[in-house]
Amino acid sequence: MGRRQGDVEWGTVPELVRAAAERYGQREAVVEGRSRIPYAELGERVERAAAACMAAGVVKGDRVAIWAPNTLDWIVSALGAVTAGAVLVPLNTRFKGREAAGVLQRSGARLLFVTGTFLGTSYVASLRRADVELPALEQVVVFADSAPDDLRYRTWKDFLAGGDTVTGAEVRARAASLTPADPSDIIYTSGTTGRPKGAVITHAQTLRCYDLWSELAGLREGDRYLIVNPFFHTFGYKAGIIACLTRGATMVPQPVFTADTVLANIAAERISVLPGPPTLHQSLLDHPARETYDLSALRLVVTGAAVVPLRLVERLRGELGIDTVLTAYGLSEASGIVTMCRRGDDPSVIATTSGRAIPGTEIRVAAAPGEPGEVLIRGHNVMRGYFEDPAGTSRAVTPDGWLRTGDVGVLDPAGNLRITDRIKDMxxxxxxxxxxxxxxxxxxxxxxxxxxxxxxxxxxxxxxxxxxxxxxxxxxxxxxxxxxxxxxxxxxxxxxxxxxxxxxxxxxxxxxxxxxxxxxxxxxx
CATH class of the missing domain: 3.30.300.30 (ANL, C-terminal domain)
Structure with a gap:
């Protein structure tokens, strides 16, 4: 049975991980190459990672960053850090060393999980070359068999072994000390000043928003979800990992996007759910060898982040036989989700709008009805503020709780939102x-x-x-x-x-x- 809407609404991420491990037991949680990790084992691995974080000195409220592609290690380390009470700070894998160091510096991260070499680039080397002072950063854990000969650096294996001194009871006590109102992550997003600002989102916001996302999308137990959207982005982490945990879907993380690999994964793993930007779906439809792959298991596509051509929606439904194609709109400051189309919406609504406000939230446009104006939103999804930036927060959120999105849009009579421009020039x-x-x-x-x-x-x-x-x-x-x-x-x-x-x-x-x-x-x- 899938998770009922509302029964995790005010919980915490570690409670969700533990509930998923108990409820879904031997159902596959993560598939990575030959590794097939059931939910019960995922829960154990997350607990072990949390123990290692605690042994490394992580306390409630510490910022822990992660700079790595979509992998099982990302899932385990991130959820482990949050279970230990940390506030997760995901870093964009496309960042250069100086860009990553800037976010590490601003967030005051004490611990960093980092990939080894990825796409021919040593992230560790690029970070060390950045020449940025990071006094708060005490430890760097490298997802590789070796790490630099430096007291701050350790391998993932050595880091996990360090947690053997922390008992399961201690981990569970730490997790139990968290409240739904505590921050679970800080998603850094650049503003018009060019200086990245960190949107602080709580456990309750994360769980409530992505229980709603799962409900509206129709995600269900037994779905097999290819997560191509990067984990450093809300679309990958929350509409991916968190959503799967709420429903007992199987996560198949893909670290690099190539149409060939996506098609091969869909066929081999009987993928049923494939969210992503329109360019991803367009590349699959136009792939010259598409007909040689069995894509018949695909039933759900959620897209957004750009204009969605009506022809794309029609082709996904007609050529691939996908039952549900939905569009959505969100931004980091609103937990990544503001509006979403509903199953059964006409294809023209899906292609020309981003749908209607999610339950429990309000949207208004600062203009006459039917005219374009700045989109303002209010509700449970609005961030608690920018991290250590009260001035930036007061500019973004009005005293009565309306978030200024900086986007220009139009609301139709049915409440569907169409984004027409960007005040911020983004x-x-x-x-x-x-x-x-x-x-x-x-x-x-x-x-x-x-x-x-x-x-x-x-x-x-x-x-x-x-x-x-x-x-x-x-x-x-x-x-x-x-x-x-x-x-x-x-x-x-x-x-x-x-x-x-x-x-x-x-x-x-x-x-x-x-x-x-x-x-x-x-x-x-």
Whole structure:
């Protein structure tokens, strides 16, 4: 029997893990290669990881970060840290060392779990090269067979062995000391200033929102869920791991997205649930060898994070026979979920809107009915605030609890929300939010750049990409290719501008702000 809506609504993540281990027992919880971990064993592994965290000195409220791709180790270490009372800080796997170090510094993380080499990059080496002071970071646990010869670094195996001195009773007592109102994680999201801000979300918010998500999506016990969405993102961690725990679905984490691997996994593991950005589903539909794979088990797709073409919804239903295709809208400051379509909605509603407010929340648009305006939301999903940033929190959340999303949208008479623009100039590259101010800040570090502005421009494959308008320093001979190549070394790939245009000066208004509307007109938008 699936979990009833509401019976975890005010609980904690460790309570959910323990309940799932007891309820779903020998049902497969995680499949990774040849490893098939039942729910009972997952519960034991999480408890052991929690013991290791406690032995390492983690106390309730400490921040513990994780910088790794979608793997079983991510699931176990993250849930273990939260069970030990820590507040989880997931780091984007596309970050370069300096970007990761910046979030570690701002969050004051005491412990970091980090992957070994991933996609040919040593995350440990890039972090050590970042040359950022991290006085709070006491230990780094490496998911590998070896770790640097440095007192702060340990292997995952050695770290787990250190927990043998902590009893199960002590772990359960620590978990029991947590309350639903305690923070469970801090999701860092860049704002218009370019400085990442950490949205603090509680245990109760996490469980309530993703019990609702599971209910609205129709996730059920026995579903097999391919989690391609990165765990560092709410869509991967909460709509993935947490949702599966609430329903007893099987998690199949995929660390790297390639259409070939997704198709192979769907066929081999009889995948029934595949959330992801529209680009993921488009690549599967258009794959030349699609017909050679058995995709008949697929029954549920949830998408969002970008414009969803009506044709895509129709093809998913018609060509792949998927019963349920839904779209949703969310942001980190609202626990990752604000609106969602409902099963049975017309395909045109699913393609042109992000659905209606989830239960227990309100949406209003700061404009006349039917006109576009800033989207404001209020309800149980709104963050407790930005971590150690009361000024930023007061700018984002009104005294009566309305969250200013920075997104422009329109509400139709049925309450369906259509996002039309972004006040913050944020654009979406293949499902990843890209923030111009942050990218401009990084580009400004180049010694030959005097001034720079970035806008999002249409791209056939990724939806949108960045275009930089740059002013060279006097005497500089920097080319567009030079700046793009430099950017690839300095920032995550989705942030790298795909186009660069050099200009004598940027258009600015009387207060000195760049007039990006003029740049969009110049590009031909």
């Amino acid at each position: 654009y979406i590259v293949g499902g990843f939010n890209a923030y111009p101010a942050e990218i401009e800040q990084l580009l400004g570090l180049h010694p030959d750049i005097a001034d720079v502005a970035v806008i999002g421009v249409p791209d056939a494959r990724l939806g949108e990409v960045g275009k930089a308008y740059a002013v060279r320093r006097p005497g500089a001979t920097l080319t567009a290719d030079d700046l793009i190549a430099w950017s690839r070394r300095a920032m995550a790939n989705y942030k790298v501008p795909r186009q660069v245009e050099f200009v004598p000066e940027l258009p600015r208004n009387a207060s000195g702000k760049v007039v990006k509307g003029e740049l969009r007109v110049r590009h031909g938008k």
